[in-house]
Amino acid sequence: MIAIQRPRPGAGNAAPADEQSVSTDDAVRIQGLTKRFGALRAVDALSLDIRRGETVALLGPNGAGKTTTVSMLLGLLAPDGGTVSVLGMPPAAAIQRGRIGAMLQDGSLMPGVRVAELLDYALSLAATPLARERLIATAGLAGLERRRVDRLSGGQTQRVRFALAIAGQPDVLVLDEPTAAMDVEARHEFWASMRQYTAAGRTVLFATHYLEEAEAFASRVVIIAHGRIVADGTVAELKRGAGSRTVRFRAGDGMGDGTQPGVLDDLPGVYVAERQGEYVTLKTSDADATVRALAAGSLDWRDLEVRTANLDDVFLSLVGNDAHNTNGGH
Amino acid sequence: MTGYLRLQVLSALRDPRYIMLAIVAPIGFYLLFSALFGQETGAGGIQTQTALIVSMAVFGAMWAVLSATGPRIAQERSVGWLRQLQLLPVSAAAILTGRLLAALLIAGPAIVLVLLTGVIAHGVSLEAWRWLALLAVLWIGVVPVGALGMVIGYAADSEVAFGLVYGLYMVLAALGGLWMPMSILPSGLQTIGKLLPSYRAADLGWRILAGRTIDFSSVLILLAWTVVCALLALAFSRRTARSH
Structure with a gap:
């Protein structure tokens, strides 16, 4: 769970007094x-x-x-x-x-x-x-x-x-x-x-x-x-605050069928690596470093895309999957 | 207050049941009963065709005030309108007062038209001051009935409110001596009937017709009904405002 405390605009350094004052x-x-x-x-x-x-x-x-x-x-x-x-x-x-x-x-x-x-x-x-x-x-x-x-x-x-x-x-x-x-x-x-x-x-x-x-x-x-x-x-x-970007690509033939957890997880910035069929999805806190490493490395990948987390991702990461099951099929 | 009063009156007048039950039915009953028993002389020495203008005016006015309060409030509650009304800058007291005044306002035509029918159909004639006094007591006499309707509106569900109000209306009319003289009822029912606001409102009117003095116990009974029902309506309306 991520709790983001937003600094109040204009409150500046005088924040402590804010609690009591109307x-x-x-x-x-x-x-x-x-x-x-x-x-x-x-x-x-x-x-x-x-x-x-x-x-x-x-x-x-x-x-x-x-x-x-x-x-x-x-x-x-x-x-x-x-x-x-x-x-x-x-x-x-x-x-x-x-x-x-x-x-x-x-x-x-x-x-x-x-x-x-x-x-x-x-x-x-x-x-x-x-x-x-x-x-x-x-x-x-x-x-x-x-x-x-x-x-x-x-x-x-x-x-x-x-x-x-x-x-x-x-x-x-x-x-x-x-x-x-x-x-x-x-x-x-x-x-x-x-x-x-x-x-x-x-x-x-x-x-x-x-x-x-x-x-x-x-x-x-x-x-x-x-x-x-x-x-x-x-x-x-x-x-x-949700931090993450998503790096997604298609695994080439050279990558094999296994998820190769060691290799993908060890890429810089990556904290979650998932593979579904031929698609690999990496959640990374540093997309630039991850992509550089991918480009420099020997992994066989194609059709790479980098995506910013959308509010949907933030929402899901905060309130969990039960949210989408109950909100009317949105 | 006048704003909500206006909306209430407009809305009530557009209800087709208002014309049928508050105006057409009492006039019809008046013509029927006066044709059947009109020449007889009832209690207090007044001719039945004259006494009936009071009975039927109260009968119609009661429906006007009951329908404008009970079923209407229950409906506004159940559809969520009252909750939205709570979000507008208007006080609960203004709403309650507006409602009661609106109910009385639409009772006006019901009273006046029955009296007019008596004049036209049977030549009922009274001195001007007696007409005015009659109008005043009948009008004020149905105030407790309006308050009673408000209690039902705030306390009962919308599905049962109409039936409940209608049943009560029939009881008030029958036991209140509006359809037949109180004297032909069994004595137990007479005791109950004499405590009802319908009988007391009509009795004030009959006394004016007969030239007898005002019975102050009637005034007290009507006042008691009004106060008790108004307090209950207020209590139930507060409960409605908080729950839900």
């Missing part, structure tokens, strides 16, 4: 958050600070504790231990002041009302409402205003829920698996809307199990498994 730069401050369901520790002493302006992906397999964490962050679920503050206040207060907006993973809308009526209601509650036209455009709801909300498709419902979350222009936006019910096209549209919204420097935390969404939209990725943070950093940092 930093106004913190949008979200979670300390020692714990939630038990029977014997299961769904969230286990989780601490996380999110600075203003960050877009953070909360990544983890199903059952990792993402939704439970988000529910406590929003004050929908009482923690068994630990504290949560949003912009220096309890979650419920932040919601009542319209400082935090959220979109939950599921949930239908109020039966019997039209899209425009619901949006107008959300706008009427807001201290700093978004312009109506802008809200409709940003959420991609043009042409649906007169539609009854109980007669929308899953993707359209999701867009209305997104509109409700951003109607008051909250400083902090929390999205739990926002694209779970969407097809590929709808997901692209959704993230395009999100980009527009976050361009204004707002703080966003989104839970997802789509690695590519985390990679494409988050400035910081927090990976959780079994209710704990196992990695925290930018995508680049996580990849570096």
